[in-house]
Amino acid sequence: MARVSSIDFLRDAWNSLDEWKHQWPDDASDSVFDDSLANAPAVLSELAERLKGNYPFHTPFYAGQMLKPPHPVAWAAYALAMSVNPNNHALDGGPPTSEMEKEVIKELGALFGFANPLGHLTSSGTIANLEALWIASKCKPGLKVAFTRDAHYTHQRMCEVLGLPFVILESLTDVIGEDGIGTLVATLGTTGLGKVEPLSDVISHCKRLGIRIHADAAYGGFFKLLGGKDWDLTGEVDSLVVDPHKHGMQPYGCGCVLFKDPAVGRFYLHDSPYTYFSSDELHLGEISLECSRAGAAAAALWATMKVVPFEQSRGLGLILERCRAAALALAGRLEASGAYTVLETPQLDIVAYVPVTGRPSASAISAASDAVFERGMEGGSAGVWVSKYRIPTRRLAALRPELEADAEFTTILRSVMMKPSHLTFVDEIADRLIRART
Numbered sequence: 001m002a003r004v005s006s007i008d009f010l011r012d013a014w015n016s017l018d019e020w021k022h023q024w025p026d027d028a029s030d031s032v033f034d035d036s037l038a039n040a041p042a043v044l045s046e047l048a049e050r051l052k053g054n055y056p057f058h059t060p061f062y063a064g065q066m067l068k069p070p071h072p073v074a075w076a077a078y079a080l081a082m083s084v085n086p087n088n089h090a091l092d093g094g095p096p097t098s099e100m101e102k103e104v105i106k107e108l109g110a111l112f113g114f115a116n117p118l119g120h121l122t123s124s125g126t127i128a129n130l131e132a133l134w135i136a137s138k139c140k141p142g143l144k145v146a147f148t149r150d151a152h153y154t155h156q157r158m159c160e161v162l163g164l165p166f167v168i169l170e171s172l173t174d175v176i177g178e179d180g181i182g183t184l185v186a187t188l189g190t191t192g193l194g195k196v197e198p199l200s201d202v203i204s205h206c207k208r209l210g211i212r213i214h215a216d217a218a219y220g221g222f223f224k225l226l227g228g229k230d231w232d233l234t235g236e237v238d239s240l241v242v243d244p245h246k247h248g249m250q251p252y253g254c255g256c257v258l259f260k261d262p263a264v265g266r267f268y269l270h271d272s273p274y275t276y277f278s279s280d281e282l283h284l285g286e287i288s289l290e291c292s293r294a295g296a297a298a299a300a301l302w303a304t305m306k307v308v309p310f311e312q313s314r315g316l317g318l319i320l321e322r323c324r325a326a327a328l329a330l331a332g333r334l335e336a337s338g339a340y341t342v343l344e345t346p347q348l349d350i351v352a353y354v355p356v357t358g359r360p361s362a363s364a365i366s367a368a369s370d371a372v373f374e375r376g377m378e379g380g381s382a383g384v385w386v387s388k389y390r391i392p393t394r395r396l397a398a399l400r401p402e403l404e405a406d407a408e409f410t411t412i413l414r415s416v417m418m419k420p421s422h423l424t425f426v427d428e429i430a431d432r433l434i435r436a437r438t
Contacts (some may be wrong), residue, residue: 010076017080055377055385060425061432063330063415064387066191066219070300071249077303078251078296086295088121089285097295098284100302108242109258111224111310112217113235118265119258120284121244121297125218128241128257130158131289132214135239135259136183137164138267140212143182146175148197150190152216172197176205183212186237188230189220192389192414193343194327194350196220199230199237207236215240218255220348222247225310225317226324235260244301247320247418249308254297319420323349326422330415333430339437340413343399349417352389354400354410355437361404362393366411368437373413375436384432389414 027033057067069075086094088101101121109117122128133145133155144165147155159166169175175184184206186199199215206213215234217224221242224231234240238260245254259265268287285291309315327346334340334353343352355368369388376384393410397403403410415429422429 006072006075006079009072010079013076013080014083017083021084060419060421061383061429062385063417063422063429064385066246066416066418068249068419070245070251071304071308073307074250074300074304078300081296081299082294084295086299088293088295088298089288089291090283091281092283093292094295094298097298101284101295101298102282104298104301104305105256105258107305107310108256112221112240112242112258114240114258114260116262117258117260118262118287119256120288121293121301122255122257122288122290123253123293125152125216125241125243125255126154126158127290128218128243128255129154129214129216130161131257132239132241132259133158133164133183134162134289135264135267136212136214137162139238139264140182144178144180145183145185146178146181147185148172148174148187150192150195150197151185151187152191152218155185155216172199173201175202175211181209181211183214185214185216187220188215188217188234189223189348191219192350192391193352194220194346194348194416195344196223196228196230196347199233203233203236212239213237217241218243219246222310222316223320223324223348225312225320227312247316247323248301248310249304249316250297250301254301320349322420322423323418326417326420326426327351327415329423329426330417330430333427334433337430337434339434341400343396343412349422351415351417352412353415354396354412359404360400360402362396362407362410365396365403366407366409369411369413372433372436376432379432379436382432384429384436386433387414387416388412 056062058069081097086097088094088098091098105117105119109119136145144167145159146167146169148169148171156166167178172186175181184202186197188196203213215237218241224234240258241255243255244250245252265287311317327349331342331346331351335342339356340353341356354365355372357364357368373386373388376386388411390409390411393405393407396410397405
């Protein structure tokens with residue numbers, strides 16, 4: 001199949017929508033815009049040049065942070081909807097995109113085992129987690145929120161914002177020995193090492209004591225499609241966050257919060273003196289802490305789910321299989337090379353590894369990691385982009401007992417293999433990393 005650009009996807013739909021818009025006069029026809037529109041080609045040309053200052057997120061040789069371009073259909077759908085600029089706060093501001101959002105929430109709820117979810121899209125996973133913790137505080141007032149050291153730092157920050165007491169656990173199962181816990185956060189796909197915390201080890205304890213479980217699946221959530229005992233339990237948690245702007249192939253920002261019990265909507269109850277009048281149906285602003293939200297985000301996700309089904313045996317499931325296979329293949333190549341030691345077998349698509357050094361010390365590993373990072377970025381078209389991860393040396397020593405702990409923290413290397421093309425190019429990625437050690 002010939003390669004088709006997002007512009008090709010967009011052109012016919014754009015013309016169709018333009019015909020509808022031109023039934024009425026628009027702002028662009030006002031003379032006040034004449035000067036700005038005349039200057040637009042030059043400004044956009046300058047913008048294109050400045051955007052070339054980014055790292056090449058689109059290439060498989062970028063295996064650094066959790067960054068990649070959205071799916072071409074998501075890009076096109078977002079641009080098409082943004083030309084109208086609907087606001088999904090109220091049905092008054094975006095009737096079609098509000099309905100699209102409700103449709104994708106129902107599908108995402110079904111994916112995670114929620115039969116009748118209450119939920120909505122958010123501007124980020126951070127805001128989605130904020131809302132989940134806020135609801136948890138309403139359900140379990142005065143009780144602590146517990147999460148592990150591997151949890152995203154947003155949980156501590158949001159607890160501080162909300163004024164909630166919290167406790168940091170060494171491991172998820174440590175909640176069994178803690179008193180006064182109202183909510184346990186289980187991270188299904190940590191952003192550091194891509195670990196799926198063992199929900200299966202704590203769920204019966206939490207249910208027995210009435211502890212709410214919030215699953216932070218912002219990064220790893222769509223790996224639910226590949227199955228596994230902990231993923232099979234997502235229908236048992238009280239709330240869940242997933243970020244479609246990561247593995248859901250969406251533009252930033254598109255997070256999502258889901259609640260198993262729709263009755264928690266009572267905590268959102270509020271009124272607005274100038275919205276919610278066009279329909280007696282649910283306005284999404286009635287179940288969200290955010291007010292204005294881009295309807296384009298819902299349109300993009302809705303369109304993407306139509307062309308790439310979020311299913312195990314096709315669509316997104318096949319893409320995630322390739323990402324995980326790429327991580328396992330890279331781990332195997334690096335370990336076999338003798339130039340690197342892989343810390344753990346990847347559970348998802350994140351590979352963590354350290355350069356092999358003559359002196360097995362924290363400081364030597366940090367220096368070697370820094371050198372690989374710099375050499376990779378300086379390689380131009382022959383380069384490889386990875387990320388660095390600072391880990392407490394005591395934790396690294398638990399994985400490498402021979403380590404000389406001459407520094408409190410150690411810098412290691414981390415590669416996020418979240419593009420399906422990573423599998424095709426994994427050998428060349430490994431070769432470039434091995435050359436960066438010489």
